[in-house]
Amino acid sequence: FPSPVIVMEKLKGIRKNFEKGKGLNKRFHSLPFRKLQKMIEYKAKLQGVKVVYVNPKNTSKTCHRCGYVTRTDGREYRCPKCSMVYNRDLNSSINIARALTRGTGRGS
Numbered sequence: 001f002p003s004p005v006i007v008m009e010k011l012k013g014i015r016k017n018f019e020k021g022k023g024l025n026k027r028f029h030s031l032p033f034r035k036l037q038k039m040i041e042y043k044a045k046l047q048g049v050k051v052v053y054v055n056p057k058n059t060s061k062t063c064h065r066c067g068y069v070t071r072t073d074g075r076e077y078r079c080p081k082c083s084m085v086y087n088r089d090l091n092s093s094i095n096i097a098r099a100l101t102r103g104t105g106r107g108s
Helices: 022-029 033-046 088-101
Strands: 005-009 050-054 076-078 085-087
Touching: 005 033, 005 088, 033 050, 050 088, 076 088, 085 088
Parallel strands: 005 050
Antiparallel strands: 076 085
């Protein structure tokens, strides 16, 4: 790739926005999200790869095909508007990449 870029979501405030019950909360809050991002950033910098952060708002709820926003459940994203069925993580990844091309990302 001529100019590789790593795109990640801004995860500020992720813990305070997550309430799913005591057991899941304990496991979730023990994950070092920001630490992982910093490690990726460090390694990318060593290789001369740019890291860009994008706003995570609705990346997992937006249909990458038609733009419709709906709640997600399970591992598949099902759009009630255009009937697209897609892997939820892949759908989110496409939306994150598009956020970069729309210029809503911030480089580090």
